[in-house]
Amino acid sequence: MPCCGRARAGGRHSKLFKMEEFMLIFRHEDGNKLASPEQMQIWMKQTMDWIGGIAAQNKFSGGNGLPFDDSRVVRPHNVVTNGPFGEIKETIGGYIIVKADSVDEAVEFAKGCPVLQGNGNSVEVRKIAKRDGIH
Amino acid sequence: MFRTEYRKIVSVLCKRFGFGQIEIAEDIASDSFLAAVQTWGMEGAPPNPVAWLYNVAKNKATNYYQRQRNFENKISKELITNSSEIHEEEIDLSAQNINDSQLQMIFAICNPSIAPEAQVGLALRILCGFGIEEIADAFLTNKETINKRLFRAKEKLREEKIRIEMPGSSEIDERLPSVLTTIYLLFSEGYYSISQNNTLRKDLCLEAMRLCNMLIENESTDRPEINALLSLMCFQASRFEARQNKNGELILYEEQNENLWNYELIGKGGFYLNRSASGNKLSKYHLEATIAYWSTQKSGTKIKWENILQLYNQLLQIEYSPIAALNRTYALSKVYGKQKAIMEAEKLKLNDNQFYFTLLGELYTDLNKDRAGENFRKAISLAKTHTDKQTIQRKLDRL
Structure with a gap:
């Protein structure tokens, strides 16, 4: 390691408190497509590198993968179907929440998302409402 | 022996009489040692010095509280209400009670209501038995500052009515x-301190x-993350002898003599x-310990750096720190090359951090001499110690 440093309680940049939070939602064109374990592993690593790059800027707030197994869709009149697939084309594969000065900065983060390697996939960028009674 | 026994006596007495009496506990411990020095100096050390010390401490404590109670009974009976709690001055200096008292003391001192710096100071004084001068030396400050800091911390312990007891098992987490x-923090204070006193740092x-x-x-506190922390400290401490030369200058990881690494500690x-x-x-701590494990593998294999990169990716998601961000970027350069690492490094914008510019300087080395020099010079202007400036200057000279 080129650097050495002491353990310190994380002194957060005061500017970060003024930042907005945005959710980056990964939309997959076809959730039915099965990937090989090797392919999955490569995606996983790419995703971790992408998130790590955001976290290294202290702009990562959280996130989750949403596996397709054990998924259900509940419709009116107690109609429950297995998974979101079949009738609709798009499925959501996961999301992360980032801190950003503006939607443009959040979009810049989204551009690096490995999900976009799949044609037809997309990343939706949405601002998270603040619980301040105004938004 | 002073440190070890001092902290035991103080813990036991504090446990018995509460933080309200912490100065008295410290005085009794110090007085016992003074008595030891005076007596042993003339008569030679007794066959069992520790037992001797404990006896003196017990007697002093008993006498003190006896006097205190007499005073309270006779003169200020109506003023003091809680004195009746102390009936039999049985000071229990058994191994079991010493151990329990010290464990409880750890939890009492490491209380979020006390500033981290003061916690470390208190820990050094009460849990480790360090002298005020030694603490001042470790923090590179003077005795008055440390005395004031400890005084405020002890006030806080009293104000907050912090009890010396073991938290319940659900509270331990x-x-x-x-x-x-x-x-x-205590470990880092020793490991990264710029104090010249090598023995003290160790x-x-x-x-x-x-x-x-x-x-x-202790069974109730034997949790996975504590094991991870000890593992981390063992791995780091294994390089203690190798990371500094005789003049106290830091030797960078790449240039360390592996024969000076402590393989027993690596094993631990x-x-x-x-x-x-x-x-x-x-x-x-799990992540940091695993990173530290990989750092004990000197050869820079691809698998090593890939693992380190992924560990930093995870660590940063749990807790951001500039140093982790910089180390991640260094690992990234080892996995994906300097070009990509420079792109990521420039997004970090840690513009008041010397290590940030040192890293940029290293990444630009061999790619762009001017930019490398520019960054190293900026790092030198930000470096706080002479040793740091020298280390970066050598990199600049090598360009």
Whole structure:
């Protein structure tokens, strides 16, 4: 390691408190497509590198993968179907929440998302409402 | 012996009489040692010096509280109400009670209501038995500052009515993070301190490891993340002799003599890392210990750097720190090359951080001499110590 440093309680940049939070939602064109374990592993690593790059800027707030197994869709009149697939084309594969000065900065983060390697996939960028009674 | 026995006596007395009497506990411990020095100097040390010391401390404590009670009974009976609690001045200096008192003291001192710096100071004084001068030396400040800091911290202990007791098993999980933070701060104070006193610095590291070990030996606090922390400290401490030359200058990892690494400590690190691998919580100490494990593999294989990169990716998600961000970027350069790392590094914008510019300088080395020099010069202007400036200057000269 080129650097050495002491353990310190994380002194957060005061500017970060003024930042907005945005959710980056990964939309997959076809959730039915099965990937090989090797392919999955490569995606996983790419995703971790992408998130790590955001976290290294202290702009990562959280996130989750949403596996397709054990998924259900509940419709009116107690109609429950297995998974979101079949009738609709798009499925959501996961999301992360980032801190950003503006939607443009959040979009810049989204551009690096490995999900976009799949044609037809997309990343939706949405601002998270603040619980301040105004938004 | 002073440090070891001092802290035991203070812990036991504090446990018995509460933080309200902490100065008295310290005085009794110091007085016992003074008596020892005076008596042993003339008569020679007794066959069992520790037992002798404990006896003196017990007597002094008993006398003190006897006098105190007489005073309260006779003169200020109506003023003091809680004195009746102390009936029989049985000062229990058995191994079991010493151990319990010290464990409880760890939890009492590592209390979030006390500033981290003061926690480390208190830990050094009360848990480790360091002298005020030694603490001042470790923090590179003077005795007055340390005295004031300790005084305020003790006031706080009293104000907050912090009790010396073991938290319940459900509460331990909640309290443990601040205990671990303090122990690691203690270790870092020794490991990264710019104090020239090498023996003292090593002692700080060893004390942190000892406290950690105490928690591991106790069943109720033997948690995975404590094992991970001890593992981390073992791995780091294994390079203690190799990371500094005779003049106290830091030797960078790449230039260290591996023969000076302590392989016994590396082995211990591995042992506790294995022990930490239980439960379902991945703490930052697990990640840092695993990174430290990979750092004991000197050769820079691809698999090593890929692992380190992924570990930093995870660590940063749990807790951001500039140093982790910089180390991640360094690992990234080893996996994906300098070009990509420069792109990521420039997004970090840690513009008041000397290590940031040192890293940029290193990444630009061999790619762009001018930019490399520019960054190294900026790093030198930000460096706080002469040693740091020298280290960066050498990199600049090598361009």
